[in-house]
Amino acid sequence: MYKFADLVRSKLIVGEPIVGVAIGAGMAAVPAARGGADFILALNAGRYRVMGAPSLASMLPLADANQLTDEFAQRELLGRVSTPVFFGAACFDPRLDLERLVENLAKAGYAGVANFPTSIHYSGRFRQALEESGMGFDREVEMLRHARDVGLGAFGYAKTMAEVAALESAGIDILCLNFGWNAGGMRNVAQEFTLDEASDRARRIFRRLRHSNPDLICLLEGGPIVTPSDMYRVWHDAKADGYVGGSTFDRLPVETAIYQMTSAFKTVGRLREVEQDQTRTDVEIRRLTGIVGQSVAMLTVIDQIDRLSMLDLPVLIIGEAGTGRMTAARSLHVLGRRGGTYIQLQAAEVNRAPEKVLLGTSGYATGKMQFQKMHATATRYGHEALLLRERGTIVIDNAQDLSVEALSIIQDWEEERGALGKEEKASGARLILISAPERDFNLAILHLFQAAIIRIASLRDRPEDVLAYSRHYLSQLVPLSPTGAQMAPRLELLPDAIRKLYAHDWPGNIRELRKVIEQAAMRAKNGMIGASELNFTPVVQNNTMSPAAPPTAALNPMTEAEWLLDALRRNRFRRGETADFLGISRKTLYNRMRSLGLLR
Numbered sequence: 001m002y003k004f005a006d007l008v009r010s011k012l013i014v015g016e017p018i019v020g021v022a023i024g025a026g027m028a029a030v031p032a033a034r035g036g037a038d039f040i041l042a043l044n045a046g047r048y049r050v051m052g053a054p055s056l057a058s059m060l061p062l063a064d065a066n067q068l069t070d071e072f073a074q075r076e077l078l079g080r081v082s083t084p085v086f087f088g089a090a091c092f093d094p095r096l097d098l099e100r101l102v103e104n105l106a107k108a109g110y111a112g113v114a115n116f117p118t119s120i121h122y123s124g125r126f127r128q129a130l131e132e133s134g135m136g137f138d139r140e141v142e143m144l145r146h147a148r149d150v151g152l153g154a155f156g157y158a159k160t161m162a163e164v165a166a167l168e169s170a171g172i173d174i175l176c177l178n179f180g181w182n183a184g185g186m187r188n189v190a191q192e193f194t195l196d197e198a199s200d201r202a203r204r205i206f207r208r209l210r211h212s213n214p215d216l217i218c219l220l221e222g223g224p225i226v227t228p229s230d231m232y233r234v235w236h237d238a239k240a241d242g243y244v245g246g247s248t249f250d251r252l253p254v255e256t257a258i259y260q261m262t263s264a265f266k267t268v269g270r271l272r273e274v275e276q277d278q279t280r281t282d283v284e285i286r287r288l289t290g291i292v293g294q295s296v297a298m299l300t301v302i303d304q305i306d307r308l309s310m311l312d313l314p315v316l317i318i319g320e321a322g323t324g325r326m327t328a329a330r331s332l333h334v335l336g337r338r339g340g341t342y343i344q345l346q347a348a349e350v351n352r353a354p355e356k357v358l359l360g361t362s363g364y365a366t367g368k369m370q371f372q373k374m375h376a377t378a379t380r381y382g383h384e385a386l387l388l389r390e391r392g393t394i395v396i397d398n399a400q401d402l403s404v405e406a407l408s409i410i411q412d413w414e415e416e417r418g419a420l421g422k423e424e425k426a427s428g429a430r431l432i433l434i435s436a437p438e439r440d441f442n443l444a445i446l447h448l449f450q451a452a453i454i455r456i457a458s459l460r461d462r463p464e465d466v467l468a469y470s471r472h473y474l475s476q477l478v479p480l481s482p483t484g485a486q487m488a489p490r491l492e493l494l495p496d497a498i499r500k501l502y503a504h505d506w507p508g509n510i511r512e513l514r515k516v517i518e519q520a521a522m523r524a525k526n527g528m529i530g531a532s533e534l535n536f537t538p539v540v541q542n543n544t545m546s547p548a549a550p551p552t553a554a555l556n557p558m559t560e561a562e563w564l565l566d567a568l569r570r571n572r573f574r575r576g577e578t579a580d581f582l583g584i585s586r587k588t589l590y591n592r593m594r595s596l597g598l599l600r
Helices: 002-013 025-033 046-051 057-059 063-078 098-108 124-132 137-149 160-168 195-212 228-238 251-266 270-273 280-289 298-311 324-336 347-352 356-359 368-376 378-384 404-418 422-426 444-450 466-479 495-503 509-523 557-570 574-580 587-597
Strands: 016-025 037-041 084-087 112-115 153-158 176-179 217-221 242-245 315-318 342-346 394-399 430-435 453-455
Touching: 002 153, 016 025, 016 217, 016 495, 025 037, 025 046, 037 251, 046 057, 046 063, 046 137, 063 084, 063 098, 063 557, 084 098, 098 137, 124 137, 137 217, 137 280, 153 160, 160 195, 195 217, 195 228, 195 280, 195 368, 217 228, 228 242, 242 466, 251 495, 280 324, 298 324, 298 453, 315 324, 324 342, 324 430, 342 347, 347 356, 347 394, 356 404, 404 430, 466 495, 466 509, 495 509, 557 574, 557 587
Parallel strands: 016 037, 016 242, 037 084, 084 112, 112 153, 153 176, 176 217, 217 242, 315 430, 315 453, 342 394, 394 430
Antiparallel strands: none
C-alpha cells in the first residue's frame, strides 16, 4: 500500500516543511519539481487558471472535471516529473462509480487522490441540499476510503472540525486545512480569516489531531496565506507539517512576472529620453551642482539655479525632504562664485536669538548709516552675525518653523538692503530659505520671496528621474584607478528592477532612492541588480544636518570629516572636482583633509 508519509518522514524529522504545488500545466510542474516540491496536485482549478479563469470556475459545471484533469495530467505531468502526482477527483456526479475511478487512477500512475473540487467551498442551503442528496462531503470521504484500499495516497481537504473528523475516520494520509480562495493578485478575493485567526484555528485543530492521530500529515492552504512569510507565520504558530499552494505558485507569480516584464519593455522610451545628449552648458551646470534629474521639472530647476546664481536676491526653495533642496542651495553658492562662507542653520537655532544670530546685535534701526554700523559689529560677534558675512551664503533649513520675530528681522533686512547701492549690498550675505511644501508654512515667507522661488517636485511626480539618479548612484559606487579605468564590474539594473523602481511611490524622494540603490548594490550578483535585490525599507530622515552641508565654525572636526568624505565619494575622490563641488579651492580642501587626518 502506498504511504506518502514514508517519503517525507525525514523532512519532518529535521523540521523542513512539506510543500505541495497545485497546478494545471506541465510548464509549471517542471520548475515546481526543480524547486523542491514534495508532491504535485493536478487540479481542474489549476487548468482553469492557466486558461485565464479564476479558481472558482472549478466549482461550476463547465466541463467534466475528472476528464479535464486526467487529460492534461497524463499528457503533461505523469512521466515528465519524478515528483509524486496526486489527482484532484470530483465526486458530485451520482452516476460515477467511485471504486472504478480510483482503480483507473492507480493504473494510470497517480500517487494519490484528493477530494477536489470539493463541497467544502459551498455553504448554506445549497450545501445542505448536496449533503441530503448524497452528493456532498460524505461521498468525497467514501472516495478517499476507496483510494486507500487500492494503495493510493489519500489527500483530504477540510475546513471545519466535523469535516476533519470525517476524513480522519477514513484513514487519510494527508489533511489539508483550507481557509478559502487565495487573496492577492489581479483577482483578489474577500477573506474570511486574518493570518492571526488562521493560525489560531489551525493550532487548535492540529493540536487535537496530534493526540488522536500522530502520523497524520497536517498541511495548510489558501485564504490570507500568500507569501512565504505568511506561510512561515501560520506554519510555525500552528505547528503544521507544511503548506499547499495553487494560485500562490502559478497565478500570482505569472501575473507579477508578465506585468513587470511587459512594463519593463514599455520603459524603453524613457530609457532613450534619459540617454539623450545634453547641451554643453547643461553638462557643466550638472557637473558643478551634482543634479542629474532629466525631467522637465528638474530642467526648470537647473535653469532657475543658473539664472539666480549670479543675482544677489534672497531665494526660497520649496519641496519635500529628500528632493535635493540642499543640493540646489549649495549650487546657487557654487555657481554664483561668491567666494564667501557657506553656512547652514536650522530654524530652531535662529529662533532662540534671532537678532543676535542674524545681525550680531540686540537691536537695530533702519537707514544706510545704521546698516554700516551693524556691519561693523560683525567682527565682534564672529560667525553669529550671519547676515553680515561678506559675500557669504546663509541657508536656513525648515524655514516653515521660523518665528514671527525672525521673519520680521529677515524682511526688514531685505528691504533695507534693497535701498542700498551695489557695493554696500555686496558686503552682506545672501539668504536662502529651505521650506516644506507651501501648505505647511507661513504665507508670510512666500510673500517675502515672491521674486525668487524655486519649487522642487517630489520624485513620485517626476518618475523619469528615477533611472537617471539610479544610474548616477551606481556609477559612484564603482571605484576608478588613477588612470580613470573602472576597478570593478559595472553595476547594471535589470528590466524588472527598473519597473519596480518606477512603480514605487518614493516617500523619501531621491534620498530614499540613493539608500535603496546602495543597498541593492551590496546584494547584486555579477554586477546585475534585479527586482529581488531592491528593498524599500522606510528611510529615516535626519534633518539635523545635511551630509552635503559645508563645515562651519560651530561644527566639530568629526562631523566635518564625515562631510568631506561624503563629498569625496560623490566625486570619486577627485580633489579638483570635489573642491568645485564644495565651492572651495583645492588648497583649502587639501589643508582641511590634512588637518582632519584624511591624508596618509
